[in-house]
Amino acid sequence: MAVSRISVRNMEKAIEKKRFRRMALARRDSLLAQEREAYSEIIVKKLTTLPCYRQAEAVLTYINFRSEVDTLFLLEQSFADKKLVFAPKVSGREMEFFQIFGEKDLIEGYHGIREPKEGKSYTDWVSQCKALEKRMVLICLPGAAFDRKGHRIGYGGGFYDRYLSGLPKTVSPQITTATLAFNCQIFEEIPWELHDICPEKIITEVEII
Numbered sequence: 001m002a003v004s005r006i007s008v009r010n011m012e013k014a015i016e017k018k019r020f021r022r023m024a025l026a027r028r029d030s031l032l033a034q035e036r037e038a039y040s041e042i043i044v045k046k047l048t049t050l051p052c053y054r055q056a057e058a059v060l061t062y063i064n065f066r067s068e069v070d071t072l073f074l075l076e077q078s079f080a081d082k083k084l085v086f087a088p089k090v091s092g093r094e095m096e097f098f099q100i101f102g103e104k105d106l107i108e109g110y111h112g113i114r115e116p117k118e119g120k121s122y123t124d125w126v127s128q129c130k131a132l133e134k135r136m137v138l139i140c141l142p143g144a145a146f147d148r149k150g151h152r153i154g155y156g157g158g159f160y161d162r163y164l165s166g167l168p169k170t171v172s173p174q175i176t177t178a179t180l181a182f183n184c185q186i187f188e189e190i191p192w193e194l195h196d197i198c199p200e201k202i203i204t205e206v207e208i209i
Contacts, residue, residue: 016191017153024145024153027184028067036182039205040070043180047203048077052138052176058084060097060122061140063106065113068142069180075103086122088159089115095159097122126173135173139164143179146202148209151192152179164197176200183207 031039047053059078064071078085079102086097090110098116100106109115129135141160145153154160164177179199183206192198202209 010193013191013193018156020187020190021144021153021156024185024187025067028144028182031067031182031184036067037070039182040064040180041073042205043069043182043203044071044073044077046205046208047074047140047178047180048081050178050201050208052136052178052201056083056136056138056176058086058122058125058135058137058173059140060086060088060137062142063087063114064142065111069182071140071180072103074140074180075100084125086125087114087116088163090159093157093159093162095163099125129173132171132173137173137175139175139177141177141179141197141199143181143185143199145185145187145190146179146181146199146209147187147190147192149189150198150200150202150209151190152196152199153190153192161195161197165195178203 053059059074061071061074062068075085085100087100087106088095088097098118099120100116105116105119106114107117126132141152143152143154167175177197177199178201181202181204183204186202186204186209
């Protein structure tokens with residue numbers, strides 16, 4: 001059976017995305033531990049000055065793994081600011097966020113990434129809220145590579161794309177999506193597909209895109 005042109009283009013794009021992912025992760029892994037720590041603190045400080053954080057009632061954030069931007073700084077600031085904090089937990093091919101009150105609520109989970117033990121889910125919290133349209137939520141996404149148009153290459157699992165595309169489109173909190181990344185992960189342009197979720201803000205130690 002002949003392979004369609006669309007299939008060929010999709011395969012070529014997938015190969016290109018893998019190439020950029022490998023390149024970005026190699027750059028990120030090459031940072032010294034003290035550089036990652038210092039840059040992570042700068043990135044979180046930039047984020048916490050923005051209205052999307054300051055006005056958020058709830059913060060949904062990934063828990064850093066390997067050489068990612070360290071979100072411990074964000075957790076500490078969010079708890080200090082009395083915000084509701086939710087972290088992701090993977091089940092099969094799906095993901096949900098559960099409320100945490102400190103690092104003690106995290107245990108090793110999917111692929112060794114720390115996850116919430118259990119507790120109130122973000123979905124449950126939303127279902128119990130009144131005046132949803134007046135509430136503000138910040139969702140912080142992880143990722144491998146990004147470009148200046150806001151495109152994002154994740155790690156290939158599609159968890160955040162599925163989760164965000166599955167959120168209600170009608171009455172819901174006002175959601176802002178932001179990515180925390182090191183400047184070495186930013187490219188002028190990366191391959192992207194229509195189903196890829198683009199964060200509204202990309203925050204690095206150098207700039208906010």
